[in-house]
Amino acid sequence: MRPNGLGIFPDVTAIHDFLHSTGFVVARNFAILLAVVFWLALAFWVYKDARRRIADPFLVFVATLLGLAPPYIGPVVYLLFRPAETLDERRSRQVELKALEEQLKRARPTCPTCIAPVEPDYLACPVCATTLRQPCASCNAPLEPLWQVCPYCTAPIEPSQVDLDAALTAEAHSIAPVDDAIRLMPRRHFAGR
Ligand SMILES: [Zn+2]
Ligand SMILES: [Zn+2]
Numbered sequence: 520m521r522p523n524g525l526g527i528f529p530d531v532t533a534i535h536d537f538l539h540s541t542g543f544v545v546a547r548n549f550a551i552l553l554a555v556v557f558w559l560a561l562a563f564w565v566y567k568d569a570r571r572r573i574a575d576p577f578l579v580f581v582a583t584l585l586g587l588a589p590p591y592i593g594p595v596v597y598l599l600f601r602p603a604e605t606l607d608e609r610r611s612r613q614v615e616l617k618a619l620e621e622q623l624k625r626a627r628p629t630c631p632t633c634i635a636p637v638e639p640d641y642l643a644c645p646v647c648a649t650t651l652r653q654p655c656a657s658c659n660a661p662l663e664p665l666w667q668v669c670p671y672c673t674a675p676i677e678p679s680q681v682d683l684d685a686a687l688t689a690e691a692h693s694i695a696p697v698d699d700a701i702r703l704m705p706r707r708h709f710a711g712r
Pocket of ligand 1: 630632633634635646648649
């Protein structure tokens with residue numbers, strides 16, 4: 520089917536007519552509008568994202584400018600160079616770190632009498648003078664209460680004063696079951712006589 524039989528010229532006229540038809544103009548304007556809206560939306564997203572990640576207002580302004588120009592490429596460049604962490608993430612990380620430090624501080628040994636912080640190798644509390652550990656008789660190294668031998672010089676450790684008392688009390692009970700209040704004085708008294 521040939522339209523009017525007038526060759527190519529009517530077709531060119533048809534294209535020209537189409538380009539100036541209301542439908543095409545509306546579609547073109549709509550495409551331009553979409554492109555502009557998308558461009559502004561990307562720039563707005565860059566502004567919002569930069570505010571979440573950058574504290575300095577001037578740098579946020581620079582990032583927003585980059586989001587606007589060059590169009591579409593600026594936001595991609597921003598994506599490549601934006602800070603990896605948001606400000607909230609950094610803040611919560613710092614809070615976590617501080618809590619961890621507090622926990623470590625609390626885990627440090629303290630004096631049982633005055634709760635002053637002490638080091639693991641202190642022999643006595645520097646604040647209230649409570650004896651914390653016995654020194655080794657041979658090399659003066661601080662000893663833990665349960666140690667049987669000095670780990671620094673291999674000298675055998677004498678039982679501590681508390682252990683000696685407990686051992687003596689147990690022995691006294693096994694030999695002669697007497698009342699706790701009078702168990703030692705009468706014996707010394709008898710021995711004196
Ligand atoms: Zn103390
Ligand atoms: Zn020792």
